[in-house]
């Protein structure tokens with residue numbers, strides 16, 4: 001064989017191997033994270049913050065696609081049907097990944113069977129908020145009015161099964177009052193109407209409630225955390241002032257369609273583990289009232305177990321709170 005042919009064949013072989021190698025270098029293009037609430041809410045804010053930091057570790061863009069509606073179940077259903085190729089993920093959350101099976105009669109996905117857990121995010125407690133012109137200065141005043149005027153207090157929320165919906169229902173049930181839920185496509189629009197005094201109250205996660213509380217556009221009456229938070233000075237936990245033991249946080253996690261390869265899951269989890277070593281990044285989240293978790297709880301298997309446990313737990317909570325099936 002002539003020398004030039006040998007060289008050409010060698011070059012082609014090398015090019016093929018490099019090409020194949022390049023195709024195998026995951027991620028080779030932008031990744032999409034579906035956020036099943038409108039932009040501007042706490043889930044969207046948490047997702048964008050984490051996606052920005054994880055994309056730096058991956059060296060690849062992560063695009064947020066907001067798909068709102070039905071308490072997040074529309075976006076979750078879209079993610080469950082996405083190609084398991086490592087380029088579409090779901091930002092999951094306590095509502096549509098744990099409460100939804102007990103709230104929606106025909107849920108078009110199974111949170112445990114149709115997804116692979118990739119990694120858990122930190123948690124966010126919630127804050128009971130009223131508008132700045134609200135007459136209620138304390139949670140006791142709000143409860144007193146609610147008990148004397150059944151159904152008159154309206155609470156905005158992010159749709160059936162969102163934490164803003166579930167926590168308000170649990171709160172009303174345990175406070176012995178009846179409130180009227182007003183559903184939006186996310187806590188962002190729900191909070192906007194609270195600031196516009198279109199609704200009486202809402203429960204919002206700390207990361208988005210904090211700037212509006214500090215800015216004086218809403219008033220915080222109580223926290224769903226076990227202990228007071230430095231970010232909300234003078235605002236006591238509801239469990240200390242109104243309903244003993246009242247404590248709940250929104251949890252979140254990244255999920256992939258169920259047949260996504262393990263190598264993809266591990267690539268994303270490694271990137272997240274590196275981001276968690278960045279104390280400036282984790283400190284910025286903690287400053288928003290976000291609660292960092294023990295490291296082991298962020299792992300894929302831990303989130304998979306947590307999801308299955310929470311589906312069971314919320315079935316009982318929903319029964320006890322008398323929240324109706326949709």
Ligand code: MLT
Pocket residue numbers: 037038041042043044093095157158161162163164165185186187188205250
């Ligand atoms: C909720 O559970 O209320 C959601 O977190 C709302 C949102 O993130 O928009």
